[in-house]
Amino acid sequence: MTRKLFYEDTYMKEFTAKAVEVSANKVVLDQTCFYPEGGGQVGDTGEINGIKVIDTVKEGTEIILVEGQEIPAGGKTVHILERQPDFSAGDIVNGKIDWERRYKIMRHHSAAHILEHFLFQVFGEMKRMGSRVDDTKERSDYASPEKFSPEKIAKVQQLCNEFISQNHEIKTHPSDSNPNIRVWEAGGVKIYCGGTHPHNTKELGKMKLKRVNKGHGIERVEVYLE
Numbered sequence: 178m179t180r181k182l183f184y185e186d187t188y189m190k191e192f193t194a195k196a197v198e199v200s201a202n203k204v205v206l207d208q209t210c211f212y213p214e215g216g217g218q219v220g221d222t223g224e225i226n227g228i229k230v231i232d233t234v235k236e237g238t239e240i241i242l243v244e245g246q247e248i249p250a251g252g253k254t255v256h257i258l259e260r261q262p263d264f265s266a267g268d269i270v271n272g273k274i275d276w277e278r279r280y281k282i283m284r285h286h287s288a289a290h291i292l293e294h295f296l297f298q299v300f301g302e303m304k305r306m307g308s309r310v311d312d313t314k315e316r317s318d319y320a321s322p323e324k325f326s327p328e329k330i331a332k333v334q335q336l337c338n339e340f341i342s343q344n345h346e347i348k349t350h351p352s353d354s355n356p357n358i359r360v361w362e363a364g365g366v367k368i369y370c371g372g373t374h375p376h377n378t379k380e381l382g383k384m385k386l387k388r389v390n391k392g393h394g395i396e397r398v399e400v401y402l403e
Contacts, residue, residue: 179254180208184349184359187283187373190276196268202258209233211274213254217308217317218286218372223274229259230272279373281312281402284381287347287363287374288337288400289315292386294366295336296398299329306395310372315400318391325388325396334386340364344379 179197182189189210198205204225211233214220220233235252256272264270289310296319297303306318345364352358352369361370363378375381382402389397 179206181254182208182210183212183373186210187349187375191271191273193269193271196264196266196270199262199264199266202261204256204258204262205253206256206270206272209254209256209272211254211256211272212279212373213252216371217289217315218282218310219312221274221279223272225256225258225272226262226264226270228262230256230274231259232257278312280375282310283373283375284402285312285315285400286310286370286372287361287378288341288381288384288402289317290361290366290368290370291337291340291363291378291381292333292384292398292400293317293368295333295340298336299333300325313401316389316397318395318397320394321396322394324390325398327388330386330388330398334384337384337386341378341381341384344377346377347374349374 182192192208192210194206194208196204197207211221211223211230212218213233213235215235222232223230234255234257236255237252289308300321300323303319303321306320308317343364347363349359349361352360358369359371361368361374385401385403387399389399391397
């Protein structure tokens with residue numbers, strides 16, 4: 178199993194590891210700080226031994242249900258390179274993530290949790306139908322009998338920005354009940370999440386929300402950080 182350096186230090190940018198598997202342009206390492214796509218968060222990019230990593234994914238994952246949430250668990254981390262590398266299994270390699278991109282993703286991911294907390298306060302709890310976090314924005318779809326009015330979305334945005342401005346410490350850690358499940362916490366808000374996050378809400382800046390009408394009882398909210 179690959180050691181997940183991104184959980185030990187979410188601000189790690191470079192690392193050294195041993196190649197465990199090399200198959201065409203797919204590489205598995207004994208440890209990595211490349212986050213594989215999962216939980217709505219896109220996979221990291223960067224380079225290994227100077228060769229571009231165009232995506233990072235999990236293979237062989239299983240989905241477990243925790244309090245109504247589908248959580249990906251297990252699997253191996255696979256780095257997808259732009260070409261077949263000139264190193265082999267057993268070789269020591271150097272990895273470097275695209276830190277500027279990752280940091281934006283981390284900020285948007287924490288913003289997504291803050292959004293959901295206050296969205297549920299204003300509209301009531303709903304089923305999340307899907308989400309995606311990348312370096313430009315976060316978007317989540319909810320099954321809602323009520324259309325998200327501009328007035329209520331403005332209220333959610335206000336509550337989110339007030340919370341962010343309070344400079345809450347952000348903590349992520351394994352769940353007490355299951356070490357395979359991770360928890361995100363800030364200012365008394367607790368959400369199951371296996372993604373990567375910054376250390377404090379002050380790093381998020383100001384949140385701007387945009388409502389998108391998907392139709393058929395599905396409402397989408399997009400999160401942008403200024």
